[in-house]
Amino acid sequence: MPVVETDAQLVARCRAGDDDAWRELVDRFSRYVYAIAVQAFRLSEADAEDVFQEVFARAYQNLSKLRNDAAIRPWLAQLTRRLCLDTIRAGAREQLGEIPESSGVDDTIARLDESLFVHEALATLSSNCREILDRFFARDESYQLIGDALDLPAGTIASRISRCLVKLRTELEGRNPVAAESGG
Amino acid sequence: MRNYNEETLAVLLRTLPAAPEAWVKAAQEIPLARRGLDDIVARAEADRAFREALVMDAEAALEGAGYEHDPALAEAVREHLTP
Numbered sequence: 001m002p003v004v005e006t007d008a009q010l011v012a013r014c015r016a017g018d019d020d021a022w023r024e025l026v027d028r029f030s031r032y033v034y035a036i037a038v039q040a041f042r043l044s045e046a047d048a049e050d051v052f053q054e055v056f057a058r059a060y061q062n063l064s065k066l067r068n069d070a071a072i073r074p075w076l077a078q079l080t081r082r083l084c085l086d087t088i089r090a091g092a093r094e095q096l097g098e099i100p101e102s103s104g105v106d107d108t109i110a111r112l113d114e115s116l117f118v119h120e121a122l123a124t125l126s127s128n129c130r131e132i133l134d135r136f137f138a139r140d141e142s143y144q145l146i147g148d149a150l151d152l153p154a155g156t157i158a159s160r161i162s163r164c165l166v167k168l169r170t171e172l173e174g175r176n177p178v179a180a181e182s183g184g
Numbered sequence: 185m186r187n188y189n190e191e192t193l194a195v196l197l198r199t200l201p202a203a204p205e206a207w208v209k210a211a212q213e214i215p216l217a218r219r220g221l222d223d224i225v226a227r228a229e230a231d232r233a234f235r236e237a238l239v240m241d242a243e244a245a246l247e248g249a250g251y252e253h254d255p256a257l258a259e260a261v262r263e264h265l266t267p
Contacts, residue, residue: 034203056211137197
């Protein structure tokens with residue numbers, strides 16, 4: 001089973017100038033930042049891409065200002081939220097652009113936090129389980145496509161998914177649920 | 185403690201689809217960009233001899249052009265210049 005670095009350890013390595021750590025950090029939070037932009041704020045793909053790049057550029061620039069390395073997730077959420085609002089306001093000045101209800105955004109981000117918590121647990125499973133569950137649920141691939149990609153009979157994919165979900169649930173039962181932390 | 189049954193897990197796994205690969209790669213290259221990757225690629229596009237030197241031996245060409253020894257930057261330059 002892979003040992004996954006904590007967020008704090010990863011941030012510390014990034015701050016020390018480790019390019020591999022930065023790649024890992026982007027990989028770890030890319031789905032989260034993307035989902036906040038397109039699900040919570042319903043930005044267009046073009047606007048979401050601008051926000052996405054700006055979030056990571058600012059995060060890279062300001063990583064040293066983060067007071068608590070373990071709070072990288074809420075810090076990124078806050079940064080993404082602010083940049084999404086700026087984008088919507090800029091759009092509103094030009095024409096449409098509607099700022100979503102704050103409570104709706106909070107609910108969506110809470111759901112994304114929980115989803116990220118599940119993805120973090122997923123990262124500790126075997127590579128086989130990670131691949132199967134990610135391909136089926138997050139990438140929406142068919143049994144056939146997964147079977148072809150992983151060189152497994154398509155008929156065994158459903159039972160493998162089921163077994164991997166049991167392992168994921170067991171992993172989650174040993175973890176603390178998402179805590180609201182304060183960033184930088 | 186939340187009950188993570190199969191249905192709940194399925195919903196939560198579906199909630200975070202992968203971001204487009206190109207976006208992720210661009211964000212991962214931010215440290216390299218800060219070290220001049222974009223400028224090097226732009227110069228290689230404008231200067232054929234520099235481009236050929238980079239394709240042949242990126243590390244040597246970069247050091248010859250005054251950049252500090254940086255294998256990660258050289259590797260990224262190679263990736264950008266080779267189809």
